[in-house]
Amino acid sequence: MAKHMNVEKIAKSMSTLDIHDYGDVLQCMRCGSCLPYCPTYRTDGIETQSPRGRVAMIKAVIDGRLTPEEEFARHMYHCLDCRNCQTVCPAGVKVGELVLEARHRIEQHTPQPLLKRFILESAIRDQTKLSRYLSPLRLYQNLGIQRLVRRSHILQSLSSDLDFMESLLPRLPDRPLIDTIPEIIPAAGQEKGKVGFFLGCAMNLVFADISRDTIHCLTQAGYTVIVPKSQQCCGTPNIAEGERKIYREMAEHNVSLFERHDVDAIVSDCAACGMELKSYRETLAPVTRASKRAEMFSGKVKDISEFLVSAFGPxxxxxxxxxxxxxxxxxxxxxxxxxxxxxxxxxxxxxxxxxxxxxxxxxxxxxxxxxxxxxxxxxxxxxxxxxxxxxxxxxxxxxxxxxxxxxxxxxxxxxxxxxxxxxxxxxxxxxxxxxxxx
Ligand code: SF4
Ligand code: SF4
The missing domain is CATH 3.40.50 (Rossmann fold)
Incomplete structure (x- = not known):
């Protein structure tokens, strides 16, 4: 959690939340319709773990009634950004997005741990490098060490957290998908059109076989699939952690990259990537040179189900x-x-x-x-x-x-x-x- 926060600067930054976000805060009529849908309110049952509570805290900081200290930061990170509250809120309050905005303002004025900075500012930008960092894990699995570790339950006695993280680890492919496929994969049979495929980091590095199936479905639906090789992370991890500078650079890179290809749609088989790519039109809006292009880009983004349902037809x-x-x-x-x-x-x-x-x-x-x-x-x-x-x-x-x-x-x-x-x-x-x- 955040240490050495510059509380004054965070408070000042929060007080300048733009009118759109502030308007969202003001729209909360405290009706409570969101409470039963919020996972943290369902588990904890307290107001501060509810969307309404989060809005109230943000408003209190904006109004200068609450100092944005560690406790406030912790509350902002308790939210899962699941956006269920946004689906049900009758006033259209975007609580999840407001929380991300608050995290960004906290992050700007709080020194971040080195490992976090390395991941969000460097490692994430290059999938080839990311793949190299996963090599020890591949060896761990391929040499049978994982099987021994799991059978012996040795990690349980060493560290419960490590044991838990290990048990989350899926079987990794030997190579990232991007290294094993051509940039252009032709449609099966008569070509109906061309699509760009956004290959998210987790799909490329962890669930390569699934994205291979996605490409197969797209070609069987009659589309030539273009997978630009130098695509970068969509930026979801950065935006979730309050980092925006590298996020914008990666977003601009992805927009420029896909612009070079004349495609009917940009398809994603990762819901998180799809949401982020669709939001470039808003997140890049303040970057004048990119806003129109981001609008075009986001307008083409389709989730795999959204695309296939019309590509295959009724x-x-x-x-x-x-x-x-x-x-x-x-x-x-x-x-x-x-x-x-x-x-x-x-x-x-x-x-x-x-x-x-x-x-x-x-x-x-x-x-x-x-x-x-x-x-x-x-x-x-x-x-x-x-x-x-x-x-x-x-x-x-x-x-x-x-x-x-x-x-x-x-x-x-x-x-x-x-x-x-x-x-x-x-x-x-x-x-x-x-x-x-x-
Ligand atoms: S549903 Fe919307 S308006 Fe009602 S309390 Fe929740 S955030 Fe506020
Ligand atoms: S986005 Fe946050 S506040 Fe809204 S329902 Fe999900 S966890 Fe609760």
């Missing part, structure tokens, strides 16, 4: 999959991009696939970037509630579309020995297409 020829499934909506898809129906519509087109809803109205799984590491206890409570809701569906398979959710749900599946399997939606669409071909 009479798509999917193969049968006789399973009962449920879809866990990533927060950054359902609340961040307001996408609820495309993923359901797409899955309902698969013959014999019986889709049921998770009865929790889009609650977070508790992953939220690194929230499960930084706020482990609360994250686990949130996850337990999510798993209880999933179990009520009786689904054979849980489907989602975000790497953080995949890791968190996979952790729950293994720890609590769940019988359901877990897939990204691209894997399910690919399976269905292959069943048709077989």
């Amino acid at each position: 009479h798509s020829d999917f193969g049968s999959l006789g399973e009962k499934v449920c879809f866990h909506d990533p927060c950054h898809l359902r609340h961040g991009q307001n996408l609820v129906s495309p993923q359901r519509e797409l899955l309902r087109r698969i013959p014999d696939l019986f889709l049921v809803d998770v009865p929790d109205e889009g609650q977070c799984c508790g992953s939220a970037g690194i929230y499960n590491i930084t706020h482990r206890e609360r994250s686990m409570k949130i996850l337990e509630a999510k798993i209880a809701a999933i179990d009520k569906t009786g689904a054979d398979r849980v489907i989602t579309s975000n790497p953080g959710c995949l890791m968190q749900l996979q952790f729950a599946r293994e720890q609590w020995k769940k019988s359901w399997s877990l897939s990204h939606i691209s894997q399910v669409i690919r399976m269905s297409l292959e069943h048709k071909e077989a």
Whole structure:
């Protein structure tokens, strides 16, 4: 947590929150409609852990009634930025976004730990470098050390935190996807158009096979897929941690890079990346030279379900999959991009696939970037509630579309020995297409 904060500068910066954000604060009529939907209010049951409480704290700092000390900073980092409150707020208060703005103002006037700076300002900018940093973990898995460590439970006795982080680690691919595919992958059959594929860091480095399936689905839908090799992180980790300078540089880089390709859409199979790429139109708006271009860029961004549902069309020829499934909506898809129906519509087109809803109205799984590491206890409570809701569906398979959710749900599946399997939606669409071909 933040140390040596320059409280005066933070207070001054907060007092200059622009009128749009301040207007949002003023719009809160304290109705409480958001409370039952906020995961931290559901776990803690106290006002300061609610969207309404967070708005009140921010307003108190803006008005000079509350000093933005460590306690305030801590509260800003308790929020998961799940944006469920934004979906339900009748006044349109953007609590999640306000919290990120507050984090930014805190971060600007607080020395940041070296490791955090290294990750957000350097490592994250280059996926080749990021991949190199993962080499020891690949060796750890490939040499069988992970199996021994897990069997012996040795980490449990050394450090519970380390043991927990290790148990979250999925199987890593030997090489990042970007190194194994050409920049242009032609459409299968008659070309309907061209799409750019935004390959997020986690998908590239951790879930490479899933993004390979995404590309397969896109080419089968008749699109040539262009994967610009030098794309950078979308900036989600930076914006979540209050860092904006490198964020803007990476965003501008991505906008320029995709501009060079004449594509109909820019597709993402990571809900968090998709939300961030769509928000470039707002986050780059103050950068005059980039604002119009960012608007164009964001206007083309589509989540994979959003794109495939129209690319395949209502009479798509999917193969049968006789399973009962449920879809866990990533927060950054359902609340961040307001996408609820495309993923359901797409899955309902698969013959014999019986889709049921998770009865929790889009609650977070508790992953939220690194929230499960930084706020482990609360994250686990949130996850337990999510798993209880999933179990009520009786689904054979849980489907989602975000790497953080995949890791968190996979952790729950293994720890609590769940019988359901877990897939990204691209894997399910690919399976269905292959069943048709077989
Ligand atoms: S729902 Fe909106 S207006 Fe009502 S208390 Fe929550 S943030 Fe305020
Ligand atoms: S973004 Fe999520 S965690 Fe944060 S206040 Fe809103 S509902 Fe609560």
